[in-house]
Amino acid sequence: MCPNCRAFITATDRVCPYCGVQLGPRAIDLRSSQLAASLLPRANLTSIIVLIINATFFLIELIVSRQLSNTPFGVLNPSVAVYLGAEYPPAIHGGQWWRLITAGFLHGGFWHIAVISWSLFILVTQVEQSYGTSRLIVAYVLSTITGFGMAYFFGSVALGASAPAFGLFGIMLAMGLRHRSDPLAQAVRAHYGQWLILGLVLSFMPGVSLSAHVGGLVGGVLIGLGGLPGLPNTPRELFWKVLAGIAIAVMLYAFWQDYLSFRYLTSQMSNT
Numbered sequence: 001m002c003p004n005c006r007a008f009i010t011a012t013d014r015v016c017p018y019c020g021v022q023l024g025p026r027a028i029d030l031r032s033s034q035l036a037a038s039l040l041p042r043a044n045l046t047s048i049i050v051l052i053i054n055a056t057f058f059l060i061e062l063i064v065s066r067q068l069s070n071t072p073f074g075v076l077n078p079s080v081a082v083y084l085g086a087e088y089p090p091a092i093h094g095g096q097w098w099r100l101i102t103a104g105f106l107h108g109g110f111w112h113i114a115v116i117s118w119s120l121f122i123l124v125t126q127v128e129q130s131y132g133t134s135r136l137i138v139a140y141v142l143s144t145i146t147g148f149g150m151a152y153f154f155g156s157v158a159l160g161a162s163a164p165a166f167g168l169f170g171i172m173l174a175m176g177l178r179h180r181s182d183p184l185a186q187a188v189r190a191h192y193g194q195w196l197i198l199g200l201v202l203s204f205m206p207g208v209s210l211s212a213h214v215g216g217l218v219g220g221v222l223i224g225l226g227g228l229p230g231l232p233n234t235p236r237e238l239f240w241k242v243l244a245g246i247a248i249a250v251m252l253y254a255f256w257q258d259y260l261s262f263r264y265l266t267s268q269m270s271n272t
Contacts, residue, residue: 005018005019015228015229015230015231015232017231044124044125044128046124046125046128046133046136047120047121047124047125047128050120050124050140051117051120051121053105054105054107054113054116054117054120054161055113055117057084057105057106057107058106058107058113060084061076061080061081061084061106061107062074062076064080064083064084065077065080068080068083068266068269074110076108076109078108081106081107081108081159082157083262083265083266084102084106084258084262085098085099085102085103085105085106085258085261085262086099086102086103086106086157086158086159087099087100087103087148087151087152087157087158087159087212088157089152089155089156089157092152096257096261097254098253098254098255098257098258098261099148099258100144100145100148100149100152100254101141101144101145101148101250101251101254101255102254102255102258103144103148103158103159103160103163104144104147104148104159104160104161104163104164105161106159106160107159107160107161108159108160108207112160113160113161116160116161116162116165117161119162119165120161120164120165120168123165123168123169123172124136124140124168126168126172127139127168127171127172130172130175130228131171131175131223131224131228131229132229132240133244134237134240134241134243134244135171135223135226135229135240135244136168137244137247137248138223138240138243138244138247139164139167139168139170139171139219139220139223139224140164140167140168140247141164141247141248141250141251142167142219142220142222142223142247143163143164143166143167143168143170143215143216143217143218143219143220143223144161144163144164144167144216144219145219146163146167146215146216146218146219146222147162147163147164147166147167147212147213147214147215147216147217147219148163148212148215149215150211150212150214150215150218151163151209151211151212151215153211154211156209156211156212158209158211158212160209160212162208162209162212162213162216163209163212163213163215163216164216165199165216166196166199166213166214166216166217166220167216167217167219167220167223168220169192169195169196169199169217169220170216170217170218170219170220170221170222170223170224171220171221171223171224172188172192172220172224173188173189173192173193173196173220173221173224174220174221174223174224174225175188175189175224175228176188176189176190176192176193177189177224177225178224178225178227196217199213200213200214
């Protein structure tokens with residue numbers, strides 16, 4: 001039921017089709033993400049796709065590490081991540097800009113990918129419920145770029161989907177900041193604010209890139225400040241669909257450039 005006009009609407013409506021008011025996540029969705037219920041998040045197709053992509057790249061890391069350095073399967077050679085497209089300042093400075101994207105799909109070990117995958121499993125679903133698929137895609141790609149862009153600016157090597165994960169924190173916090181007097185927005189702000197503080201504290205651990213996390217957060221907030229979705233098929237919503245298409249195209253092109261770079265690198269190594 002719409003909280004404004006009390007008309008009956010569907011659970012997937014982000015805008016009331018009768019009065020046009022923007023709708024945030026339902027109270028039941030917020031409750032399901034709290035305390036014990038957060039241990040059993042509900043999956044959607046997008047979150048599953050994101051996890052499959054990350055798991056595929058991690059499997060590639062394991063295979064390449066086995067082939068190039070003859071390590072036991074399951075053990076990663078740290079240099080392999082750099083070969084495959086981790087954020088590495090000297091390489092980016094040399095023109096390999098695509099590392100600002102591909103770094104977000106590489107991980108440093110089983111524990112690393114397990115923790116981040118669990119976070120994304122929850123966050124992707126909740127962001128898509130609130131903002132729609134188009135804004136989710138744009139936020140994910142942009143926060144990956146801003147996250148590793150900031151890591152590059154500070155000269156640190158970084159990788160992992162924690163940068164876009166912080167971007168998804170940011171887009172949800174932005175909803176709470178835009179509608180400060182709304183009780184629902186206050187609940188969203190309090191919920192994600194707590195997790196953000198915990199994430200930032202953990203960012204000071206050795207080997208964790210604080211700059212990538214902060215950069216990802218900034219990217220997500222920027223998208224969130226654009227507001228919640230409006231009525232379907234309006235020029236504004238079509239604009240976001242175009243942006244999402246561009247984001248996917250840029251991401252795929254980055255993967256292709258990374259593949260060509262890796263092929264060239266391995267051919268050079270085999271000739272020496």
